[in-house]
Amino acid sequence: MLFCVVSFAQTTVKGKIIDNTGLPLPGANIVIVGTSSGTVSDFDGNYTLSVDQEPPFSIRISYTGFETKTIEVTTKNQTVDVTLNEGNSLDEVVISASRTPERIFESPVTVERFGLKEIKNTASADFYGGLENLKGVDVNTNSLTFKSVNTRGFATFANTRFVQLVDGMDNSAPALNFPLGNLLGMTETDVLSVELLPGASSALYGANAFNGILFMRSKSPFDHQGISGYIKRGITSQEAAGDNEYTDLGIRMAYKFSDKFAAKVNFGYLKGTDWYATNYDDKNMNGGTRESNVNYDGVNVYGDNVTINIKDAAPASIQGIIPDVNVSRTGYKEVDLTDYNAESIKADWGLYFRPWENDFEIQYVGKIGSGSTIYQGAQRYRIDNFFLQQHKLEIKNDDFFVRGYITADKAGDTYVMDVAGPNLLQAWKSHQDWFGQYIQTFAGATLGGATEAEAHAAARQVAETGRLVPGTPEFQNAFDQVTSETNFLTGSAFKDESKIYHADANYNFGEKIKFAEIQIGGSHRTYRLNSFGTIYADANDPITYSELGIYTQLQKSVALNEDLELKLTGSVRYDKSELFDGFLSPRISAGLTVNENHNFRASFQSGFRNPDTQSLYIGLQTGLGTLVGGASDIGDRYQRDHAVSSFAQNNLGQPSTITQTADAAYSNSLFASIAGDLSNHDSSSNGSNYVANSNYVKPEQVSSFEVGYRGKFNHFIIDASAYYSSYKDFLANENVAAPLYGDISNFDLTGYDPSNPASVAGLNSDTQQILAALNNGDYVGYQTYTNSEEKVNSYGAAVQVSTKVFNGFDLSANYTYAKMDFDVKGNPDFRTNFNTPEHKVKATFGKTELFKNFGFNVSWRWSDNYFWEASFGDGEVPAFHVLDAQINYRVTSLKSTFKLGATNLLQDEYFTAFGTGFIGSQYYVSWTINNL
Template sequence: MNQKLYLIFLFISLKTFSQTEKSKIIQDSVKKEELNEVVITASRRSENLMHSPISIEQLKSAEAKKMGSATIYEALENVKGVQIITPSLGFKVINTRGFANSTNVRFAQLVDGIDNQAPHLGAPIANALGANDLDIDKIEIIPGTAAALYGMNAINGLANIQTKNPFEYQGVSVQQLTGVNHVGNIDRFSPKVYSQFNLRFAKAFSEKFAFKTNISTTGGTDWVADDRTDLAPLANASTNLFGTDNPAYDEVNGYGNESANRKTLNLNGKNYVVARTGYRETDISDYEIKNYKADVGFYFRPKQGHELAVTYKTALINTIYQRSNRFRLDNYNLNQYAIDYHTPVFQVKVYATTENTGDSYNMRSLAENMDRAFKSDDKWFADYSTAYKNAITSGATVADAHRMARNSSDQGRFTPGTEAYENKKNELIDINNWDIGAALRVKSTLVHGEGLINWDKAFASFFEKIDAKLLSGFDYRNYIIVPDGNYFINPVNASENLTYQKYGGFTQLTKNLFQENLTLGATLRIDKADYFDATFTPQFTAVYAPKETISFRTSYQTGYRFPSIFEGFSNVNSGGVKRVGGLRIMSDGIFENSYTKASIDKFQAQVNTDVNSNGLTQAAAIEKNKNTIQKNPYTYLEPEFVKSFEFGFRGMTLNRNLFIDADFYYNSYENFIAQVEASVPNTNDPNLIPTALYSKNTQNRYRLWTNSKSKIYNYGGSLGLKYRIDQTFTALTNVTFTKLDRTDDKDGLEDGFNTPEFNVNGTLIANNIWRNLGASVTARYQNNFDYVSFLVSGTVPAYWSMDAQMNYGFKKGISAKLGATNLLNKPYTSILGGPSIGGLYYLSLVWETKI
């Protein structure tokens, strides 16, 4: 009996010991893997994460899938130092370190090192041309300038989405994610179905040949933008007309009633600013999302370490996009063709991206021209004046008279939902002239070539002796725009395409010292773009790693950003204001002969006050206030420039269960590329200029791309912690602090910082709670912040939200994930003018099998 008990006890002890040792081996291997995690984006060569010379964040696919985010791309919101703004459910924008906006031309986004921007925008349309969840291996992010190594205008950061190689990851994978949003009557919609389908197929036919293809479809109903805040609340302050009594009422998400659609009317001896009625976004926009993308790749390995990849990607986009205006993208098509050949010694990459905006349209132009299609501005304002005077004569109050005048003038207006309205809308969105239509018709191509050579691989024995590495690279880029006569023209030859070229190169030297505990690096880059002189971009780095689990880093970097195609070459009329690129070839003579809109607005307001409150005649008021008008002090575009100092620490402690990553930076910017509104009077007589600038009919109005005269300084830091509590639980948390330090020579043109000071994320992940059941919960908070844009400026409210998910791995390669983003369905906005974001509740099923 005692022997049996002893044998049973011995068996249990051995089994427990075996499980404990197995758990310890698993944990130790995971810690070792984390410690030696390889990244390539920070230095454009494979290196240990602990020894990276600059800040770099990494999100692996396996970790992202354990978070509540519906997709891996959206899980970037949980990464240290990353801010994501949401102009649309189908369009999310990544930014780091301040100066965020909905078209982030300061942040580059790559897929396997290939830029996936839409050429004429100069920025990506979220992940529309990127990889789907089944094909993403990991995402690396540089949260700071990457211009010295990449030269892609990446002065605020860069993301590189790395996909799964078909030689290493073979098989068939299928994912169906089905969800629901618009729950709980948070907007005009009842609950709507959201769906995403992903397919991946990869096969290596031999050690030399492999094939890969991916297909993805996304469908649903977008979040609604319906902010009714008045953007002109004081336009009629001198007549005490506020709120809904204000005849210049301009809703944030109402279009066709902006400043360009307003006129000052003298009615019964008083000056009133009156706007046309316009339409709300909810009346003129299509909120249906239908996005499709696919890619195919052929891979050839002639010998070990050598690989040739030939790939093709395509995307068809139907969603909402936001910049200075809100746009509906319909049948917007992107195609990309790429060839990449790399060896241990060198790499050559060539790709081309084509863009066709399809049937897309500008919502503001649509609203403006829907109004004008039933009655011209001159006729409408004349009818308004007559109706107002009749109402006053009949004994109406001033406020009621304005309401009666509007109702009278709007008689016959196209009514949303009617057949006549839909017919006129379809007609206008096919007219490629924003003075009378709303179409966005752009065709463009980006052609890019680059090469890298590892001199230390080519001459290994020499560089091993001096314990150093030398990397050189070059790149060439050409933007080719087909002039459409509305958005873009060729100012030299209207019959030829518009081209804009840039080329550059860099050399990077790194040297190990003190038995490789100290690594010093220096990079020098030179870039030259059409219309600009050559620029030099140096980078100096140092990494000190006294032992395997600790490293300190510091760097000094600079970066240039050349104007995008839109900033340099745009030539479009919008609501009576012509938006013109800032290159001299586009705007020659305008800067020198124009006056700033800010001073003209002030001048007009003072004239109205003197007429309405002080009894002056209009001519006398103009004469009194004419010195308020200021000449335009700005001039033609130059590249932006940033200088950045950075310090950081990485380390593992508590038996390597706690990973710590911290960074601090200080940036200074010059020559911010921004917009100024200015007008050229239709007279050269100095005595008549004030009178000409008082009326919109006697001036030509422009919105010009130029450089701010401000020097801007910002600083910040972030702290990320990852703690492996035990084999089941892991806690992740990070806090990011971003601060606009000061602005010297402030001129009001500097881009909005548009970034919360504090952004905090915390995630608790549980693996194998019971059998193959896992779960996680994420809490996220950001404080309120000032937001500045041409669409709307104001304060974005603080918000906090929660994401959660449960996942289970079945047999035969099937896994399920039940999750929710914004679990509590508390609507929030990430940018002004954008939509109100509610909860998304979903179930994702994935089936994977090897072949």
């Protein structure tokens, strides 16, 4: 009897969802109005919905990029077939711009969206690469598996000014403080949408949302069920690396057990060969090759940065025949120091619970990611078996969310290639012995009548005798030792087990307060840095510090008349790090909608960036200098013992060793450029301009003004914007020298004669000691982190035009302009890292249904030349253009889509940053099944 009652109470609705061309729409949402009960259409557009509800009731059918329809169900077992009319890009809904759903047409700020349609039709090898086609976006390719997204310049691959969120979680690696591309991101079949906010976003998203923020949202197992997956097979082709196999696969499994409980699991795997980095130009811009330039330092050659002036190093007895030139050791090419294996393994899982079968949801999500890639920061890193994990617990409904998550990383077998190079040479033959042999052989050859060039050749040949040759057991043994040792004076590996703990919450009073939509929220983050003293100044114990932020936003729409509607948005956020004073980030914007076809917007936004973990607490000693962070307590955390010269011991009464803390770099230092060389000193100056004493770091700030327009003109969709941004307190590096003895506050060169440097009798005691320290090598070279007093401005604009041509072909083109306003010539030592071309043009052309079940898409982009500057090296990036293309065919009986695609189809190899490998071509065939 009970079974009969239940059966009698159920109502079943079924049907098919198609577009206005008759094409089925898989993954369309069918929801009973006023409830969370619903289903989605299958690969053929069919759906079946069974509910314990008597008619009449209404169902709402929606699909991204199409107009939503609401239809009344009046009888049981009713068949409801629905045709959805295709909308346009202005009808798409975004969440990121205001932390609430709204049409992109009405967004108060510029926002870019990459939805399901764009993901499925992208000609790029994966959806993450497809972001390159968005206007205003830079995607710099570090390696095959590591791409760095940025907007509006001012970034390197260590992009700490840009935030990437996956389902609300910041997936930056704690040790590095920036995301490693899509390593801990998403598998392609689980992506629901990607949104990107260019420019300052601190008002809602806090510290580090400085240049922009990328949001990736996944599919809910309540709405998207079943098993879906893809496999891509093909090759990568590069002149330096040749043709190599490439595999990318992913699977998604989701199941809705009931209206209360659902779960999903994702797995992704990618394996290929990375782009070989084979730039052998001289990094010092002296020109020449190893054979023609005795001080050669190749861009992708490591170890040849070990250099000395052989005249200064020669014994006094032969200095007269030794030329006054710098000579470098013969390094190892990058191809000898890595296998270029590119690999990514990632998985995530989630449990979702709706206790009252409505929008209230409790969810747990776990994510892990591992792999091998190349990263370029101050050095070139071989990231090998790097491991990241995240765990999130979240409670939410349509009005609020409260979430907490933890991110943890392990460095695995990661090592620094351009630290490995010098230490491999040192392990084989010490630098002192190598240069000693070089100088003695040079002197002997010169006395034997050799020319200078012949003497250099003979000297290098002798010094290189017995060199470790790549591929031999001797080389491999030394390589394994150097890449496993964490002391950078002898090894190149780094160890890390850092963590980030984060919690945030938001409440939207839109349903409670009718006057306006008001939101409040906040976040708290704790960093726990634990590199065991290999990266950070944490040898004694882990470093822990926290940040707190709260914000509010008010949004109100006012109808001015029949044709005009004004939407006002104001928000402000207060952030406080325990290391710095609090900071306010306001944002105000206004949007004017005219005739439902045109929207004009204007906004003022502010942002700030707390110094990243390395800027604060790095404590890394290398053979070429020491990197120390700019936190005010760095001196309490980092100190080293240094040997003192025999001259200072015998003549100045100094001990054999002196302990120096990192505070010396900030309170007792000179600029490194004059250390040991005062030959150009102006005797009329007291030398106070030589004193460095860098300031400890503080947050960067930006103020940005933006105007924009979105609208329709006949068949054309236009989205345009322009901005002007002003930055201050830019984080920068300074190279300083801190003497082991002598007080810099008393440094005074009044009366010093640079032509007679031994005459120091008229100088005070501290100045004499400092000069003695500089002349005898009793100082420590540091690279500090500090804020520049220079102000930097930038401005730019972007416009995109989209339309349909030739009876339904999609055509879209965009142009981006970016310019920095800064006196580069007047400040030659200041590095802004603007790193974006002045002009970019991108275009796409395609049709999803060229003929039955067959579609194609072609994308083209062109980048103007620009100058790349970063701590690894500076250099010109030539202009390039890239053509990607794909064709696809749907086999409905197999619920499958087959795609044949190619990136960089014209095979014009290019690079987006100085020092990286040239980007070749990818050719692939993919099979995607049941991807709703």
